[in-house]
Amino acid sequence: PDDWSELDRRAVDTARVLAADAVQKVGNGHPGTAMSLAPTAYSLFQRVMRHDPADPHWVGRDRFVLSCGHSSLTLYVQLYLGGFGLELADLEALRTWGSLTPGHPEYHHTKGVEITTGPLGQGLASAVGMAMAARRERGLFDPDAPAGQSPFDHFIYVLASDGDIEEGVTSEASSIAGRQQLGNLVVIYDHNDISIEDDVNIALSEDVAARYEAYGWHVQQVQGGENVTGILEAIENAKAVTDRPSFIELRTIIAYPAPTLMNTGKAHGSALGDPEVAAVKKILGFDPDRSFQVDDEVIAHTRGLLDRGAAARADWQTGFDAWAAKNPQRKALFDRLTARDLPDGWTKVLPSWDVDPKGIATRAASGKVLSALGPVLPELWGGSADLAESNNTTIEGADSFGPVDAATKHWNAQPYGRTLHFGIREHAMGAILSGIVMHGPTRPYGGTFLQFSDYMRGAVRLAALMGAPAIYVWTHDSIGLGEDGPTHQPVEHLAALRAIPGLSVVRPADANETAYAWQAVLDRQHDWFTGPVGLCLTRQAVPVLAGTTADGVAKGAYILADWDPTAERKVILMGSGSEVQLAVAARDTLAADGISARVVSVPCLDWFEQQDAAYIESVLPTAVTARVSVEAAIAQPWWRWLGAHGTPVSLEHYGASADATTLFTKFGITSQAVADAARASLAAAG
Amino acid sequence: PDDWSELDRRAVDTARVLAADAVQKVGNGHPGTAMSLAPTAYSLFQRVMRHDPADPHWVGRDRFVLSCGHSSLTLYVQLYLGGFGLELADLEALRTWGSLTPGHPEYHHTKGVEITTGPLGQGLASAVGMAMAARRERGLFDPDAPAGQSPFDHFIYVLASDGDIEEGVTSEASSIAGRQQLGNLVVIYDHNDISIEDDVNIALSEDVAARYEAYGWHVQQVQGGENVTGILEAIENAKAVTDRPSFIELRTIIAYPAPTLMNTGKAHGSALGDPEVAAVKKILGFDPDRSFQVDDEVIAHTRGLLDRGAAARADWQTGFDAWAAKNPQRKALFDRLTARDLPDGWTKVLPSWDVDPKGIATRAASGKVLSALGPVLPELWGGSADLAESNNTTIEGADSFGPVDAATKHWNAQPYGRTLHFGIREHAMGAILSGIVMHGPTRPYGGTFLQFSDYMRGAVRLAALMGAPAIYVWTHDSIGLGEDGPTHQPVEHLAALRAIPGLSVVRPADANETAYAWQAVLDRQHDWFTGPVGLCLTRQAVPVLAGTTADGVAKGAYILADWDPTAERKVILMGSGSEVQLAVAARDTLAADGISARVVSVPCLDWFEQQDAAYIESVLPTAVTARVSVEAAIAQPWWRWLGAHGTPVSLEHYGASADATTLFTKFGITSQAVADAARASLAAAG
Known part of the structure; x- marks a missing residue:
């Protein structure tokens, strides 16, 4: 772009050199993508995104998701350059005990990391959840503002790799994003055609852009990771398309400009070696004998983001304050949700059941609980992976979350709706629930059969690792589901889920324990880091027992x-x-x-x-x-x-x-x- | 078609009525798809497929995979009509204790069921494995025959539903099928736009046909489940396209011709109710007061498949015998593999290691074992989900399995090759390994990090349920992998995998135990039903210990x-x-x-x-x-x-x-x- 200065160029090259140095120092890691994506990441952090390094929790910020988490240096270097809290010493401590720069970015560990990534596909899939959450939150807090005019309007940016594109969870989530017409989602696909087994041609021959068009996305292609003008133009185009998610296929050369290793699998996940790192430095005009070289004027230039961020933040605050003044009730709701408080007396609406040998299924009791809570807890929303009636996950009277053209005879859809429809995509459901809780203060849940917790496991594990308070409604929790047979009957799932550190597996004995379980879950999740919960519920009726207590549960x-x-x-x-x-x-x-x-x-x-x-x-x-x-x-x-x-x-x-x-x-x-x-x-x- | 007789029409309608009756009798199940797919299933079983009801294990048969396993009646009714062993009483016993007709089709339980299905997506993904296995087996036994002329040439047919299409495992496998140019795979997508939450529009808006074109498939569209002519033509076209897998999008109306319930979600997974079943019978000219009505001339007509199958079988046998006479060595290999025998003295090639405090990583030992076994066990083949070097899964000197245009600088590909490249698609890898062992006598393995066994879990569980002898090579099996950090370090995975009934989790202590483990696994899997095995191997070096024994392992x-x-x-x-x-x-x-x-x-x-x-x-x-x-x-x-x-x-x-x-x-x-x-x-x- 016209205003791209020599300092910008130098800052981008500094990012490349720092990535190569950091991996070289520890002896392992992923230098290649951090080098080739440096111009894009720098452009996003320094020019495109509205964010404030001084307050990485600012509600109005754009979100950044590094779906290719192995390229953690792509993020760490920008967090350093932009002044989010990382310093040169942190980059030097890459992948060592106690450092702020672990092998993959970890939420809550390093300021500015929006979500833990690394297991491929999860980041992009969770970003779909963030984009959904942004719309739902806007619906709760500021539904009437014109498009783009609300303090709750912002964008979700994703960097994704060939590996993300290959994983099925991404396919599922991308199809949902298309259905949801998520105009606030911009995915940049780093198409470098290299993965660990080198040229991806051995395993990938599809036309990825055409696939995303088939999902209903707005698709653009940009040639060259150095083509900052093209990248910035494509992002502007993407932002302008508000009725579809955007997919920018960016053709890069991994590890550019490493003279012998660029465009090879070796540059993906190994240190380049001293001679190659020195060669890179020479090519870029750095001193090959120095490591972690950052010119004073470069860091001064990039830390200018602190001022720009503060200004953007102040500007936004004006709008936010005006909104708050005009919308005292919504502001009160915003404050309550942000504090993760529940309204006084909320448990009074919980249903209870008399002792009854016939009883009811705990999934049915759970459905009653949800419908009772619906009116008092607007933060509660969710749905099912195509098993709404079986999972009893629909809050009575709630509209579905979706564009109006998603409506069917059975479901009334509107963009700020509450009932989620994941389709038969359990893994994406799991990742999306994480994205929703990573994004803001609503409380989402998602249902499927306990059997299919297996399909979600990648996402559930990552939620547990982050302490993310997602809620899974897993019904049909044993052979008690009957005739569907062994393909659908969980036998090992309770054990396998209890094994996950940080996940709470809750299996209530009857209808009252089910209500108490919901109460306990919502109470516990006042603390964000109490992690995800899986409610395991029966298909079959079970007696309502004497002696159950909320405190006991x-x-x-x-x-x-x-x-x-x-x-x-x-x-x-x-x-x-x-x-x-x-x-x-x-x-x-x-x-x-x-x-x-x-x-x-x-x-x-x-x-x-x-x-x-x-x-x-x-x-x-x-x-x-x-x-x-x-x-x-x-x-x-x-x-x-x-x-x-x-x-x-x-x-x-x-x-x-x-x-x-x-x-x-x-x-x-x-x-x-x-x-x-x-x-x-x-x-x-x- | 011109030769479509009144008896054919009546047989198709009989299939519909039997499906409605069977679900009505037990009170639960999935009637709708079995009704609307009856013409297609009948056409496949009676006209398209080369198979012999008297010998469902005939090596030369076409394979049929019902990916929408919930529609088990689609299959059971054809197995009954075609004379594969099911009788009317079996249909009457649908979904009851001890019957041959469980809720979802179960391999080894019901003759003619090629693979257990039900968890959506798995069937189609495993069918990709079957199609790959067919090519590899042809390469082992009859590599030089002209296309279509070998007794080992046949087709894999799949019926898939909207749910299969939504699941990510299908996306992964379909991308692989495109890369592999599997001309022997024909998928019929039953596009009825109805799932359990009714009209799929609430969750699915993508252009599925365009997506499959993007994967590189040959795509056709057929309007109407009653359009037998169109269906048969499309299948013939699909068979003629030998350099790409084929995708036939068939637009049907679920539960056709149920007057009030067709085209609704209710017809998907519930009994239609007596009045509706009676109405269906009236519409189709059946006695509404009779259940399980099969005219004698109808069953006589459809059981004609026994003769046609025997004739096809005899015809094939001539070719097979000629092949055997011409290829005694290959025939001997075929016989050995079919018996799942291992060659005499095969364990002599296994490497061993001297006691050594420094030692080597068990993943490296495993790689040595594979390369040692490669020359003596041609049935052994496999690869990795893009971690070949990390998993040590490549047999030295082996070509990659793939079309020649899949080759890269690093990998020499040929259609009969041995090294598999799954891309970063662990779930599809799991399902494909199952498909390979379901198809024939080769012994496949697939590698990833133990952490990503989570992504494969749906497929691993189904393999264990079937007793399918797949081998998973799961390396980087603990915090011992080091710097990649908690997103990649298994902690709960050993417990969670040991919980799966029928899966053997093997974690050798050192290099010699690794060789003994491979020996034990290959020995045990002489019996097909000993089930899948997961080898959990270290990234880091471990000492070679004194006292290890093969018998102990x-x-x-x-x-x-x-x-x-x-x-x-x-x-x-x-x-x-x-x-x-x-x-x-x-x-x-x-x-x-x-x-x-x-x-x-x-x-x-x-x-x-x-x-x-x-x-x-x-x-x-x-x-x-x-x-x-x-x-x-x-x-x-x-x-x-x-x-x-x-x-x-x-x-x-x-x-x-x-x-x-x-x-x-x-x-x-x-x-x-x-x-x-x-x-x-x-x-x-x-």
């Missing part, structure tokens, strides 16, 4: 029915979800034999394990080693609590296609089995 | 170094992979304190748990309750073996970005920690 496990403390033969029966009723029934059977059983309902092992030792001992006294666990799933998570003499009643193999009652009987998940196991455990305990 | 756990049986204070130290060395070192430390430790190497908990009680007791005697487990991962799978007094040395949180040595030290996964835990456990055991 919040603690993860509690005494639902106690023993006679004076009894000689005492046993602990613990279980979760639809199997708690079996423990309750077995307790009666055992009482007839003179065995006194304590039933411990365990809606959330993760929360229970966070309680203090005294509480844990009060629920599961060490002295009582006769123990039974019951869950229609593999026993793996229970052994820790079974001890030497405990006996699990579990399902260690796949299910079958038949009605639920038959399956529980045939597979021995019955109150009789629980009673038998209790006797066996008592015998073993001696 | 095959048993899953064994005594690597024993205690003094007369010692008073005895402890068991058990662990897997890179942490076994810590147990070995701790054993020395403890010996100095007068504590005698047995080190149990546990390369595969799954295999160990399959051993008889006597062996288990011999390795882990009940009387010794002082026990320590050590694994740089969560302890969940170990509690079962730790008992009341055991102490895990584990990692219950996420990792960090730093070098491996620092991480093991900072996180307390050290021989010192093992020794301390041993003392603690001894104290607890009293």
